[in-house]
Amino acid sequence: MREKLMEFTLVFKTMASLFFSGGVIIYVVFGYMLGEREISFSLIVQIFFLSIVVTGFQYIFWNEGAKGKLSKITKIILQYVIFGVILFAMSQWFTWFSLEWGTITRMFALYNAIFLGAVFGFFMYFRILGMKFNRKVLHYRTKKNDKPQ
Amino acid sequence: MKIIIEESPDCSETEIAIRCKELTEGVIKIVSSLRALEQKILGTLEGKIHILSPEDIFYFESVDKKNFIYTDTEVYETSLRLYEVEEVLGDSEFFRATKSTVLNISKIKTISPKLGGRLDIELVNGEKMMVSRQYVTILKEKLDF
Numbered sequence: 001m002r003e004k005l006m007e008f009t010l011v012f013k014t015m016a017s018l019f020f021s022g023g024v025i026i027y028v029v030f031g032y033m034l035g036e037r038e039i040s041f042s043l044i045v046q047i048f049f050l051s052i053v054v055t056g057f058q059y060i061f062w063n064e065g066a067k068g069k070l071s072k073i074t075k076i077i078l079q080y081v082i083f084g085v086i087l088f089a090m091s092q093w094f095t096w097f098s099l100e101w102g103t104i105t106r107m108f109a110l111y112n113a114i115f116l117g118a119v120f121g122f123f124m125y126f127r128i129l130g131m132k133f134n135r136k137v138l139h140y141r142t143k144k145n146d147k148p149q
Numbered sequence: 150m151k152i153i154i155e156e157s158p159d160c161s162e163t164e165i166a167i168r169c170k171e172l173t174e175g176v177i178k179i180v181s182s183l184r185a186l187e188q189k190i191l192g193t194l195e196g197k198i199h200i201l202s203p204e205d206i207f208y209f210e211s212v213d214k215k216n217f218i219y220t221d222t223e224v225y226e227t228s229l230r231l232y233e234v235e236e237v238l239g240d241s242e243f244f245r246a247t248k249s250t251v252l253n254i255s256k257i258k259t260i261s262p263k264l265g266g267r268l269d270i271e272l273v274n275g276e277k278m279m280v281s282r283q284y285v286t287i288l289k290e291k292l293d294f
Contacts, residue, residue, distance in 0.1 A: 007283070011266065062264040126262050133260035133268070136292040141255055144242065 011063075012055055019051035019058075026114060046094055050086075057082060080115055087111065178228045188241070190234075192218045192225025199225060203241060207272055209234050209251040221274050244287045246270070246280045254291055 024047055027039060061075045070078070090096070097103045165183060169176050177198065181191045190201045207219045211231050218225040234243065234251050246252040252270065261269040266282035280288055288294075 011282070058264070122264070126264075129262045130260060133262065133292070133294070136294055137254065137257050137260060140242075140292055144255060 012059060015058055016051050016055040019054045020048055022118075023047040023051055030110060030114075042094075046090065050090065053086060054083065076119060083115070084111060174228060181228055188238070190218065190227065190229065190237075192227050194223055194225045201225065203238055203243070203253070204255065206243075206253055207256045207274065207276070208246070208253060208278065209243075211249045219276075242291075244291055245284050246278060246288070247284065248281070250278065252278060252280070254288070 024039070024044070027036075027043070027047065031039070057079060061070075061079060091107070092099070097107055167176060167179065177191065177193075180198075184191050184200060188203055190203065190206065192199050192201050201218060201220065205220050207221065209227070209229075209231060210217050210219065216227050216230055216234075218227050229237070231245070231249070231251050235245055238251075242254045243251050244254065256272050256274075257270055258273045258275075259271045260280075261271075263269055266285060268280040268285060268288070270278040270280060272278060
Protein backbone atom coordinates (compact mmCIF):
# COMPACT_ATOMS: atom_id res chain seq x y z
CA MET A 1 0.00 0.00 0.00
CA ARG A 2 2.80 2.37 1.02
CA GLU A 3 4.80 1.41 -2.09
CA LYS A 4 1.78 2.07 -4.30
CA LEU A 5 1.25 5.47 -2.66
CA MET A 6 4.92 6.36 -3.16
CA GLU A 7 4.76 5.22 -6.77
CA PHE A 8 1.59 7.27 -7.36
CA THR A 9 3.12 10.34 -5.67
CA LEU A 10 6.25 10.13 -7.81
CA VAL A 11 4.33 9.83 -11.08
CA PHE A 12 1.86 12.54 -10.05
CA LYS A 13 4.61 14.93 -8.94
CA THR A 14 6.56 14.43 -12.17
CA MET A 15 3.49 15.00 -14.31
CA ALA A 16 2.35 18.03 -12.28
CA SER A 17 5.85 19.55 -12.54
CA LEU A 18 5.80 18.98 -16.29
CA PHE A 19 2.41 20.69 -16.66
CA PHE A 20 3.41 23.53 -14.33
CA SER A 21 6.57 24.21 -16.36
CA GLY A 22 4.55 23.94 -19.57
CA GLY A 23 1.95 26.40 -18.21
CA VAL A 24 4.59 28.97 -17.24
CA ILE A 25 6.41 28.62 -20.59
CA ILE A 26 3.14 28.97 -22.52
CA TYR A 27 2.26 32.10 -20.55
CA VAL A 28 5.73 33.60 -21.03
CA VAL A 29 5.79 32.90 -24.80
CA PHE A 30 2.20 33.84 -25.67
CA GLY A 31 2.03 36.59 -23.05
CA TYR A 32 5.12 38.16 -24.59
CA MET A 33 3.50 38.00 -28.01
CA LEU A 34 0.40 39.70 -26.58
CA GLY A 35 2.44 42.45 -24.91
CA GLU A 36 2.81 41.07 -21.35
CA ARG A 37 6.25 41.67 -19.86
CA GLU A 38 5.83 40.19 -16.37
CA ILE A 39 4.07 37.39 -14.52
CA SER A 40 2.32 38.01 -11.20
CA PHE A 41 2.73 35.79 -8.16
CA SER A 42 -1.04 35.13 -8.07
CA LEU A 43 -0.88 33.88 -11.68
CA ILE A 44 1.94 31.49 -10.77
CA VAL A 45 -0.25 30.14 -7.95
CA GLN A 46 -3.16 29.78 -10.39
CA ILE A 47 -0.95 27.89 -12.87
CA PHE A 48 0.25 25.69 -9.98
CA PHE A 49 -3.30 24.66 -9.02
CA LEU A 50 -4.30 24.33 -12.66
CA SER A 51 -1.38 21.94 -13.25
CA ILE A 52 -2.60 19.79 -10.34
CA VAL A 53 -6.12 19.68 -11.84
CA VAL A 54 -4.74 18.87 -15.31
CA THR A 55 -2.52 16.11 -13.84
CA GLY A 56 -5.54 14.70 -11.99
CA PHE A 57 -7.50 14.41 -15.22
CA GLN A 58 -4.46 13.07 -17.05
CA TYR A 59 -4.10 10.40 -14.38
CA ILE A 60 -7.80 9.47 -14.47
CA PHE A 61 -7.82 9.16 -18.25
CA TRP A 62 -4.41 7.67 -19.01
CA ASN A 63 -2.97 5.89 -15.96
CA GLU A 64 -2.10 2.21 -16.42
CA GLY A 65 -4.72 1.10 -13.91
CA ALA A 66 -7.54 2.97 -15.64
CA LYS A 67 -9.96 0.30 -16.76
CA GLY A 68 -12.19 2.61 -18.79
CA LYS A 69 -13.38 1.33 -22.12
CA LEU A 70 -13.14 4.74 -23.79
CA SER A 71 -11.16 4.99 -27.00
CA LYS A 72 -8.14 7.31 -27.24
CA ILE A 73 -10.07 9.78 -29.42
CA THR A 74 -12.99 9.90 -26.94
CA LYS A 75 -10.58 10.51 -24.07
CA ILE A 76 -8.86 13.36 -25.96
CA ILE A 77 -12.23 14.95 -26.86
CA LEU A 78 -13.42 14.64 -23.24
CA GLN A 79 -10.19 16.23 -21.99
CA TYR A 80 -10.52 19.00 -24.59
CA VAL A 81 -14.05 19.84 -23.40
CA ILE A 82 -13.29 19.54 -19.66
CA PHE A 83 -10.08 21.62 -19.83
CA GLY A 84 -11.86 24.17 -22.02
CA VAL A 85 -14.65 24.58 -19.46
CA ILE A 86 -12.19 24.76 -16.52
CA LEU A 87 -9.95 27.28 -18.29
CA PHE A 88 -12.93 29.43 -19.31
CA ALA A 89 -14.30 29.36 -15.75
CA MET A 90 -10.87 30.28 -14.34
CA SER A 91 -10.38 33.01 -16.91
CA GLN A 92 -13.58 34.69 -15.76
CA TRP A 93 -13.03 34.05 -12.04
CA PHE A 94 -9.52 35.50 -12.12
CA THR A 95 -10.34 38.02 -14.91
CA TRP A 96 -7.63 36.87 -17.31
CA PHE A 97 -9.49 38.54 -20.17
CA SER A 98 -12.75 40.38 -20.82
CA LEU A 99 -15.80 38.83 -22.48
CA GLU A 100 -15.49 40.57 -25.82
CA TRP A 101 -16.15 38.68 -29.00
CA GLY A 102 -12.69 39.43 -30.52
CA THR A 103 -10.83 38.42 -27.33
CA ILE A 104 -12.88 35.24 -26.89
CA THR A 105 -12.16 34.24 -30.50
CA ARG A 106 -8.43 34.87 -30.06
CA MET A 107 -8.29 32.95 -26.78
CA PHE A 108 -10.31 30.07 -28.25
CA ALA A 109 -7.89 29.87 -31.18
CA LEU A 110 -4.96 29.97 -28.74
CA TYR A 111 -6.53 27.18 -26.64
CA ASN A 112 -6.99 25.01 -29.74
CA ALA A 113 -3.43 25.64 -30.89
CA ILE A 114 -1.96 24.77 -27.47
CA PHE A 115 -4.18 21.72 -27.00
CA LEU A 116 -3.40 20.36 -30.46
CA GLY A 117 0.28 21.17 -29.94
CA ALA A 118 0.29 19.27 -26.66
CA VAL A 119 -1.50 16.24 -28.17
CA PHE A 120 0.89 16.26 -31.14
CA GLY A 121 3.87 16.72 -28.80
CA PHE A 122 2.88 13.74 -26.63
CA PHE A 123 2.12 11.66 -29.72
CA MET A 124 5.50 12.40 -31.30
CA TYR A 125 7.41 11.92 -28.04
CA PHE A 126 5.97 8.45 -27.44
CA ARG A 127 6.30 7.50 -31.11
CA ILE A 128 9.99 8.46 -31.24
CA LEU A 129 10.67 6.81 -27.89
CA GLY A 130 8.90 3.65 -29.11
CA MET A 131 10.99 3.66 -32.31
CA LYS A 132 14.17 4.02 -30.26
CA PHE A 133 13.14 1.08 -28.04
CA ASN A 134 12.27 -1.09 -31.03
CA ARG A 135 15.58 -0.28 -32.74
CA LYS A 136 17.37 -1.34 -29.55
CA VAL A 137 15.41 -4.62 -29.37
CA LEU A 138 16.24 -5.34 -33.01
CA HIS A 139 19.90 -4.55 -32.35
CA TYR A 140 19.83 -6.82 -29.26
CA ARG A 141 18.35 -9.70 -31.27
CA THR A 142 20.83 -9.25 -34.12
CA LYS A 143 23.75 -9.11 -31.68
CA LYS A 144 22.48 -12.26 -29.95
CA ASN A 145 22.04 -14.16 -33.22
CA ASP A 146 25.54 -13.16 -34.35
CA LYS A 147 27.09 -14.62 -31.21
CA PRO A 148 28.68 -18.06 -31.75
CA GLN A 149 26.64 -20.74 -29.93
CA MET B 150 19.73 -35.20 3.02
CA LYS B 151 22.97 -37.08 2.51
CA ILE B 152 25.50 -35.96 -0.11
CA ILE B 153 28.04 -38.49 -1.28
CA ILE B 154 30.87 -37.58 -3.65
CA GLU B 155 32.76 -40.44 -5.24
CA GLU B 156 35.97 -39.76 -7.11
CA SER B 157 36.87 -42.26 -9.77
CA PRO B 158 39.66 -42.03 -12.38
CA ASP B 159 37.51 -44.14 -14.73
CA CYS B 160 34.71 -41.59 -14.78
CA SER B 161 34.68 -39.71 -18.12
CA GLU B 162 31.68 -37.45 -17.38
CA THR B 163 30.45 -36.08 -14.07
CA GLU B 164 27.35 -37.99 -13.09
CA ILE B 165 24.78 -37.07 -10.46
CA ALA B 166 22.38 -39.75 -9.27
CA ILE B 167 19.61 -38.90 -6.84
CA ARG B 168 18.32 -41.80 -4.74
CA CYS B 169 14.98 -41.02 -3.13
CA LYS B 170 11.83 -42.71 -1.91
CA GLU B 171 9.64 -40.73 -4.29
CA LEU B 172 9.82 -37.72 -6.59
CA THR B 173 8.80 -34.93 -4.21
CA GLU B 174 8.69 -31.16 -4.72
CA GLY B 175 12.01 -30.95 -2.87
CA VAL B 176 13.70 -33.42 -5.20
CA ILE B 177 12.38 -31.55 -8.24
CA LYS B 178 13.81 -28.38 -6.74
CA ILE B 179 17.25 -30.00 -6.44
CA VAL B 180 17.09 -31.16 -10.05
CA SER B 181 15.92 -27.67 -11.12
CA SER B 182 18.90 -26.10 -9.36
CA LEU B 183 21.31 -28.54 -11.02
CA ARG B 184 19.74 -27.97 -14.42
CA ALA B 185 19.90 -24.22 -13.86
CA LEU B 186 23.69 -24.53 -13.67
CA GLU B 187 23.66 -25.57 -17.30
CA GLN B 188 20.99 -22.97 -18.07
CA LYS B 189 18.18 -25.48 -18.40
CA ILE B 190 14.83 -25.04 -16.75
CA LEU B 191 12.51 -27.79 -15.58
CA GLY B 192 8.82 -27.48 -16.20
CA THR B 193 5.97 -29.85 -15.39
CA LEU B 194 3.20 -30.44 -17.88
CA GLU B 195 0.46 -33.05 -17.40
CA GLY B 196 2.53 -34.81 -14.73
CA LYS B 197 5.64 -35.09 -16.89
CA ILE B 198 8.82 -33.15 -16.28
CA HIS B 199 10.28 -31.39 -19.30
CA ILE B 200 13.73 -29.84 -19.74
CA LEU B 201 13.38 -26.44 -21.37
CA SER B 202 15.99 -24.25 -22.99
CA PRO B 203 15.78 -20.57 -22.05
CA GLU B 204 15.58 -19.57 -25.72
CA ASP B 205 12.25 -21.43 -25.99
CA ILE B 206 10.75 -19.60 -23.03
CA PHE B 207 8.68 -16.47 -23.67
CA TYR B 208 8.11 -15.51 -20.05
CA PHE B 209 7.68 -16.67 -16.46
CA GLU B 210 4.58 -15.72 -14.52
CA SER B 211 3.58 -16.08 -10.90
CA VAL B 212 -0.13 -16.62 -10.30
CA ASP B 213 -1.58 -17.36 -6.83
CA LYS B 214 1.83 -18.41 -5.46
CA LYS B 215 2.32 -20.85 -8.35
CA ASN B 216 4.91 -20.22 -11.03
CA PHE B 217 4.46 -20.91 -14.70
CA ILE B 218 6.64 -21.00 -17.79
CA TYR B 219 5.12 -19.86 -21.06
CA THR B 220 6.54 -21.09 -24.35
CA ASP B 221 5.04 -20.50 -27.77
CA THR B 222 2.45 -23.26 -27.39
CA GLU B 223 2.60 -24.67 -23.85
CA VAL B 224 2.32 -23.55 -20.25
CA TYR B 225 4.50 -25.47 -17.77
CA GLU B 226 4.50 -25.27 -14.01
CA THR B 227 7.84 -24.73 -12.33
CA SER B 228 9.13 -24.91 -8.80
CA LEU B 229 11.41 -21.93 -9.43
CA ARG B 230 10.20 -18.67 -7.94
CA LEU B 231 10.61 -15.48 -9.92
CA TYR B 232 13.53 -14.24 -7.83
CA GLU B 233 15.25 -17.60 -8.43
CA VAL B 234 14.59 -17.24 -12.16
CA GLU B 235 16.19 -13.80 -11.95
CA GLU B 236 19.19 -15.28 -10.13
CA VAL B 237 19.61 -18.07 -12.66
CA LEU B 238 18.76 -16.22 -15.88
CA GLY B 239 19.06 -12.58 -14.88
CA ASP B 240 22.41 -12.25 -16.64
CA SER B 241 20.97 -13.56 -19.88
CA GLU B 242 18.07 -12.23 -21.92
CA PHE B 243 15.54 -12.38 -19.09
CA PHE B 244 14.48 -9.43 -16.99
CA ARG B 245 11.83 -8.65 -14.37
CA ALA B 246 8.99 -6.85 -16.17
CA THR B 247 6.38 -6.66 -13.38
CA LYS B 248 6.08 -8.05 -9.87
CA SER B 249 4.60 -11.21 -11.35
CA THR B 250 6.44 -11.64 -14.66
CA VAL B 251 9.95 -12.20 -15.98
CA LEU B 252 10.22 -11.66 -19.73
CA ASN B 253 12.56 -12.86 -22.45
CA ILE B 254 13.84 -9.82 -24.41
CA SER B 255 14.43 -11.95 -27.50
CA LYS B 256 10.71 -12.66 -27.68
CA ILE B 257 9.70 -9.00 -27.77
CA LYS B 258 8.26 -7.85 -31.08
CA THR B 259 7.37 -4.23 -30.31
CA ILE B 260 7.55 -1.83 -27.38
CA SER B 261 5.12 1.09 -26.95
CA PRO B 262 5.92 3.58 -24.18
CA LYS B 263 2.88 4.88 -22.30
CA LEU B 264 2.12 7.94 -20.25
CA GLY B 265 3.17 7.37 -16.64
CA GLY B 266 6.34 5.52 -17.62
CA ARG B 267 5.14 1.98 -18.26
CA LEU B 268 5.83 0.10 -21.49
CA ASP B 269 3.33 -2.00 -23.42
CA ILE B 270 4.97 -5.04 -24.98
CA GLU B 271 3.85 -7.23 -27.84
CA LEU B 272 5.58 -10.58 -28.00
CA VAL B 273 6.43 -12.34 -31.25
CA ASN B 274 3.48 -14.69 -30.71
CA GLY B 275 1.11 -11.71 -30.44
CA GLU B 276 0.66 -11.83 -26.65
CA LYS B 277 0.37 -8.47 -24.92
CA MET B 278 2.50 -7.87 -21.83
CA MET B 279 3.73 -4.83 -19.96
CA VAL B 280 6.78 -3.50 -18.13
CA SER B 281 6.02 -1.53 -14.98
CA ARG B 282 7.66 1.86 -14.61
CA GLN B 283 9.89 0.60 -11.79
CA TYR B 284 11.43 -2.12 -13.99
CA VAL B 285 11.94 -0.04 -17.15
CA THR B 286 15.48 0.87 -16.03
CA ILE B 287 16.48 -2.83 -15.98
CA LEU B 288 15.26 -3.28 -19.55
CA LYS B 289 17.03 -0.11 -20.65
CA GLU B 290 20.30 -1.38 -19.16
CA LYS B 291 19.91 -4.72 -20.93
CA LEU B 292 19.27 -2.96 -24.23
CA ASP B 293 22.16 -0.48 -23.74
CA PHE B 294 19.59 2.32 -24.04
